[in-house]
Amino acid sequence: LEQRLQSLETRIPKKYAEVTFLNYLKKRRILITGGAGFVGSHLVDTLMLQGHDLIVVDNFFTGRKQNVEQWIGHENFELIHHDIVNPLFIEVDQIYHLASPASPPHYMQNPVKTIKTNTLGTINMLGLARRVNATILIASTSEVYGDPDKHPQSESYWGHVNPIGPRACYDEGKRVSETLTYAYAKQENMNVRVARIFNTYGPRMHMNDGRVVSNFILQALQDHEITVYGSGNQTRSFQYVSDLVDGLIALMESNYTLPVNIGNPVEHTINEFATIIKELVGGNSAIKHVAEVEDDPQRRKPDIARAKKYLKWEPKVSLNVGLQKTVNYFKKELKLFRFVHSN
Numbered sequence: 001l002e003q004r005l006q007s008l009e010t011r012i013p014k015k016y017a018e019v020t021f022l023n024y025l026k027k028r029r030i031l032i033t034g035g036a037g038f039v040g041s042h043l044v045d046t047l048m049l050q051g052h053d054l055i056v057v058d059n060f061f062t063g064r065k066q067n068v069e070q071w072i073g074h075e076n077f078e079l080i081h082h083d084i085v086n087p088l089f090i091e092v093d094q095i096y097h098l099a100s101p102a103s104p105p106h107y108m109q110n111p112v113k114t115i116k117t118n119t120l121g122t123i124n125m126l127g128l129a130r131r132v133n134a135t136i137l138i139a140s141t142s143e144v145y146g147d148p149d150k151h152p153q154s155e156s157y158w159g160h161v162n163p164i165g166p167r168a169c170y171d172e173g174k175r176v177s178e179t180l181t182y183a184y185a186k187q188e189n190m191n192v193r194v195a196r197i198f199n200t201y202g203p204r205m206h207m208n209d210g211r212v213v214s215n216f217i218l219q220a221l222q223d224h225e226i227t228v229y230g231s232g233n234q235t236r237s238f239q240y241v242s243d244l245v246d247g248l249i250a251l252m253e254s255n256y257t258l259p260v261n262i263g264n265p266v267e268h269t270i271n272e273f274a275t276i277i278k279e280l281v282g283g284n285s286a287i288k289h290v291a292e293v294e295d296d297p298q299r300r301k302p303d304i305a306r307a308k309k310y311l312k313w314e315p316k317v318s319l320n321v322g323l324q325k326t327v328n329y330f331k332k333e334l335k336l337f338r339f340v341h342s343n
């Protein structure tokens with residue numbers, strides 16, 4: 001152990017070496033499903049910097065190798081191309097189960113596959129957790145509340161979901177995923193965590209993601225029309241990805257087993273949001289109203305009292321700061337895209 005500390009001190013400043021060394025003593029083997037996606041890759045960065053051993057499993061449906069390429073070749077990191085609809089046999093202490101498309105256009109592209117990923121895939125991950133006695137955290141969603149008739153949404157609210165609408169493959173998929181989790185926990189005496197994640201944005205969102213943050217920023221950066229679906233009076237509450245990562249880790253490390261909302265309660269209408277992005281980016285984009293989408297939830301804002309009480313967690317990054325970082329990221333992505341397509 002002394003040798004390891006000394007070797008760290010020769011490579012990085014002493015104060016970081018000591019922290020890294022302490023973390024080495026607390027080192028865990030962690031599986032992240034969907035770890036090459038937007039949220040997963042940020043979680044990978046944080047857990048790798050804490051010194052854990054990581055295995056990322058991804059089928060690259062919406063994820064990209066480039067999101068985790070900074071760790072390829074690191075002795076603590078392994079990337080496995082695998083579809084979680086099929087069983088997986090490995091040894092780990094913790095599982096962050098994030099694999100599932102998250103953006104409406106992506107999860108609607110192949111609804112049956114979305115359901116399989118969230119049902120069969122979750123059964124496979126719960127089965128793995130049971131076999132190796134690992135703690136498993138399920139990435140659930142505010143979509144379990146559907147188009148809510150209660151506002152803001154607390155965890156005790158049961159939701160208002162259309163079971164046969166276009167969003168059902170995702171909403172009901174995640175609801176079954178939660179049901180499975182608690183059925184396994186009760187029947188098999190397992191250690192489970194359920195995070196209900198609200199709209200999250202940040203660098204590494206895919207250019208074709210299709211969600212409102214990336215759409216509006218890319219439209220504003222290219223002087224295209226900013227497309228507001230429907231009246232634009234519907235609301236969302238946006239959290240920056242580093243806040244989500246902190247919340248997920250706090251939940252995993254807690255001993256709280258019921259669902260917890262992880263989101264930023266600052267709420268905006270989509271019209272306000274379009275104006276915020278337009279002002280931040282500048283340019284000459286007009287804001288255009290186009291047809292509304294079916295079953296679009298009209299209001300969404302997390303009640304985060306539970307996370308504050310049990311995890312001592314609350315979001316830290318303001319919308320302005322988070323959006324500026326995201327705009328800078330998309331500026332670089334656009335430059336790269338143009339370079340690749342002009343050569």
Ligand code: NAD
Nearest residue numbers: 034037038039059060061062063083084098099100102200
């Ligand atoms: P993402 O699409 O960027 O990442 C999902 C990852 O899962 C991708 O890397 C994808 O390739 C992988 N994946 C999908 N199906 C798979 C399968 N069958 N086998 C293996 N890998 C598979 O989405 P994200 O925004 O990073 O979301 C991550 C998780 O968080 C999802 O479970 C999502 O439902 C949940 N969530 C996200 C948000 C958000 O705003 N980003 C909100 C609520 C919930």
Ligand code: UDP
Nearest residue numbers: 104210211212213215227228229234270296
């Ligand atoms: N939206 C929009 N224009 C877009 C993309 C989305 O007006 O180009 C709206 C969408 O109708 C919804 C909100 O923005 O009311 C958030 O949509 P998103 O797809 O980001 O996530 P959701 O919360 O619906 O899963």
